[in-house]
Amino acid sequence: MDYEWNVAINKAIVNNAPKVEKILRENPYINDLAADLREKKLDVLNNIDKYIKQTEESVLRSGGGFHLARDSNDAIDIVRKIIGDKKNIVLSKSNVLYEIKLRETLASEGRDIWETDLGEYLVQINNDMPSHLIAPAIHLTKEKVGKILNENLDKSIDENSKTEDMVHSVREFLMKKYLAADVGITGANAVSADSGSVILVENEGNIRMDTVLPGIHIAITGIDKIVPTLKDAFNEAIVQAANAGFYPPTYINVSSGPSSTGDIELKKVTPATGPREFHLILVDNGRSDAIKSDLMESLLCIRCGRCYFSCPAYRLYGKDFGTSPYTGPTGIMWSAIIFKEYDKSEMCMHSGGCGEVCPMKIPIPKIIEKIKFRYTG
Amino acid sequence: MDANVRERIIKMKSMVFENLMESYIPFPMDKKLYSSWTESLERNKKTVLYTSYMYQISGILKRYEKLFPKIYRVNMPKKLISLSKFIIRPSDSELQRSFSILNNISSMLKKNGIDFGYLYEDEPYSGAILLESGFLYEFQKYGEKLRDFFHDRGIEKLITVDPHTTNALNRLKEIINFDIDVVNYLEIINFKGSGDYVIHDSCLYSRALNMYDPIRAKIKNAGINIHEDYLVTSREMGFCCGGPLSLISESDSEEISKMRSESLLKVNNNVMVMCPLCFENLSPYIDNIKDLAEVVS
Numbered sequence: 117m118d119y120e121w122n123v124a125i126n127k128a129i130v131n132n133a134p135k136v137e138k139i140l141r142e143n144p145y146i147n148d149l150a151a152d153l154r155e156k157k158l159d160v161l162n163n164i165d166k167y168i169k170q171t172e173e174s175v176l177r178s179g180g181g182f183h184l185a186r187d188s189n190d191a192i193d194i195v196r197k198i199i200g201d202k203k204n205i206v207l208s209k210s211n212v213l214y215e216i217k218l219r220e221t222l223a224s225e226g227r228d229i230w231e232t233d234l235g236e237y238l239v240q241i242n243n244d245m246p247s248h249l250i251a252p253a254i255h256l257t258k259e260k261v262g263k264i265l266n267e268n269l270d271k272s273i274d275e276n277s278k279t280e281d282m283v284h285s286v287r288e289f290l291m292k293k294y295l296a297a298d299v300g301i302t303g304a305n306a307v308s309a310d311s312g313s314v315i316l317v318e319n320e321g322n323i324r325m326d327t328v329l330p331g332i333h334i335a336i337t338g339i340d341k342i343v344p345t346l347k348d349a350f351n352e353a354i355v356q357a358a359n360a361g362f363y364p365p366t367y368i369n370v371s372s373g374p375s376s377t378g379d380i381e382l383k384k385v386t387p388a389t390g391p392r393e394f395h396l397i398l399v400d401n402g403r404s405d406a407i408k409s410d411l412m413e414s415l416l417c418i419r420c421g422r423c424y425f426s427c428p429a430y431r432l433y434g435k436d437f438g439t440s441p442y443t444g445p446t447g448i449m450w451s452a453i454i455f456k457e458y459d460k461s462e463m464c465m466h467s468g469g470c471g472e473v474c475p476m477k478i479p480i481p482k483i484i485e486k487i488k489f490r491y492t493g
Numbered sequence: 494m495d496a497n498v499r500e501r502i503i504k505m506k507s508m509v510f511e512n513l514m515e516s517y518i519p520f521p522m523d524k525k526l527y528s529s530w531t532e533s534l535e536r537n538k539k540t541v542l543y544t545s546y547m548y549q550i551s552g553i554l555k556r557y558e559k560l561f562p563k564i565y566r567v568n569m570p571k572k573l574i575s576l577s578k579f580i581i582r583p584s585d586s587e588l589q590r591s592f593s594i595l596n597n598i599s600s601m602l603k604k605n606g607i608d609f610g611y612l613y614e615d616e617p618y619s620g621a622i623l624l625e626s627g628f629l630y631e632f633q634k635y636g637e638k639l640r641d642f643f644h645d646r647g648i649e650k651l652i653t654v655d656p657h658t659t660n661a662l663n664r665l666k667e668i669i670n671f672d673i674d675v676v677n678y679l680e681i682i683n684f685k686g687s688g689d690y691v692i693h694d695s696c697l698y699s700r701a702l703n704m705y706d707p708i709r710a711k712i713k714n715a716g717i718n719i720h721e722d723y724l725v726t727s728r729e730m731g732f733c734c735g736g737p738l739s740l741i742s743e744s745d746s747e748e749i750s751k752m753r754s755e756s757l758l759k760v761n762n763n764v765m766v767m768c769p770l771c772f773e774n775l776s777p778y779i780d781n782i783k784d785l786a787e788v789v790s
């Protein structure tokens with residue numbers, strides 16, 4: 117095993133797993149929310165067309181634009197139509213953006229496009245791929261980060277710099293990008309069908325900037341992120357953050373249409389201070405086929421990343437266990453759904469810890485068994 | 494992943510499946526020898542102790558895995574494969590160890606008032622390897638044959654002694670109408686023991702079969718002192734011995750075994766396992782390692 121990876125993953129497990137266990141023990145209501153959320157998400161998957169339609173109506177009602185993309189190319193074409201020749205774009209961490217290859221495609225068209233999550237930014241300047249759903253730069257040690265920043269951003273930073281100084285340096289750089297950005301593109305932790313709202317959970321504050329400072333906010337996510345109500349969407353944010361080890365989350369952002377004000381005679385006027393345009397792009401890319409298949413429960417995943425740390429294959433293989441950005445136990449399921457790649461499932465030992473810790477009670481080992489069957493059956 | 498791996502897995506599948514459908518064993522093995530651990534159990538009973546040869550063959554499984562590619566290369570007809578050249582025998586000490594474990598399980602069952610027999614060399618293999626390699630179609634087909642085998646002999650209940658067999662038979666209940674009772678020996682006996690141990694749980698017992706808490710309760714009641722660490726021995730964080738990976742890569746499998754052993758040894762020097770395959774995979778790295786059935790009576 118790669119020595120650096122071994123050190124990094126062991127540190128991450130020691131720092132994260134007991135913390136999550138403590139959060140859930142001290143806040144038992146979170147497991148109740150998770151159980152309820154599972155039922156709500158199952159209802160959405162079983163009635164996906166109805167919920168897509170309801171989401172569309174709600175987004176349009178709130179003054180946003182709604183778009184359904186069959187696949188990655190379709191999604192990128194929609195983005196192009198929305199942004200025209202606008203050049204300055206900021207992104208927030210999202211697996212779906214990786215899935216559709218948004219950054220590299222738009223960058224190749226000469227646009228100035230930046231990841232604003234610290235980990236994703238490091239992955240971007242290192243020409244790398246994320247190694248974990250919520251901690252994309254988990255494979256980089258502090259020393260390595262210092263070196264990368266020295267080579268790509270700030271000569272005053274090196275291997276020996278303090279972490280605080282590294283973070284400050286990136287913050288200074290990104291602040292200029294937020295202020296210059298025409299477009300902010302985010303993912304979504306959840307989308308509520310009843311209100312057309314996008315919920316985003318974070319700790320850094322970058323998503324606040326991405327969703328408020330640029331004139332256009334585009335949220336791109338999978339159809340699997342729809343939940344019936346705004347309440348369910350908030351619940352998903354809480355369950356996701358707690359199982360990721362961040363409780364309470366520093367920020368939960370809600371975007372329901374473009375910015376508006378009713379301060380003059382209570383007449384709603386758009387835009388106000390924030391974006392003048394809001395768009396939701398829901399991506400299919402194999403998801404509706406998966407809903408009809410024996411992989412269906414994979415779509416309940418809320419991307420908390422907890423299953424990674426209970427998995428011996430991820431400890432050994434890191435981001436090679438799956439097809440980036442879909443790595444780890446959940447990534448084996450999602451590599452099958454999105455990329456139709458089944459081979460890495462053979463690295464799974466059916467240790468079963470993933471299924472134990474999954475807040476959505478996805479029977480991950482049994483689903484991976486079915487993916488193995490697709491590979492050699 | 495290397496295309497050869499896929500080819501190797503598929504070849505292994507067809508060979509194991511053909512062998513099972515023909516003779517109820519996955520590869521050539523000396524069934525008479527492996528069933529000679531007892532002579533005192535009755536043959537014709539409705540309830541039988543079912544070893545599926547797991548304890549007896551655990552020491553040679555890895556050697557068979559190494560042999561598979563050679564067998565494919567010569568593209569040998571099935572009849573020749575069963576010739577003695579391809580029959581691997583465990584060492585005397587390996588065999589004796591497995592025999593004394595099975596005898597201890599058998600005597601604990603009797604002590605707990607359970608009446609059972611044994612099929613000796615007629616005993617079939619469970620098909621667990623098919624399930625665990627994702628050969629679900631073949632597993633189902635062989636499962637149907639296995640069910641008919643037990644029906645033909647009037648067997649109504651199987652007492653299993655290892656996690657792989659227990660899991661395979663329980664999965665058959667989900668997949669086909671496998672209407673034979675399956676019970677694991679740990680569920681039906683109480684025992685006594687002593688000492689200080691860290692438990693390496695079988696993934697299948699603890700997570701797939703939901704036996705983590707009941708097994709711990711029995712071990713504690715027996716008088717054994719268990720050492721725990723959330724990151725090493727909890728149901729959520731405990732992990733595999735590495736064995737299942739050996740079909741893909743022997744060195745990766747060993748790396749997991751080593752990693753697991755190191756973390757267990759940080760908790761206690763005495764390690765307890767409950768699966769013959771876990772023992773095989775961890776014992777190269779742990780001096781004081783024992784199966785539960787070597788510790789209790």
Ligand code: SF4
Pocket residue numbers: 249359416417418419420421422423424445446470473474475476477478480
């Ligand atoms: S599969 Fe479960 S544990 Fe893993 S990321 Fe998804 S919700 Fe979290």
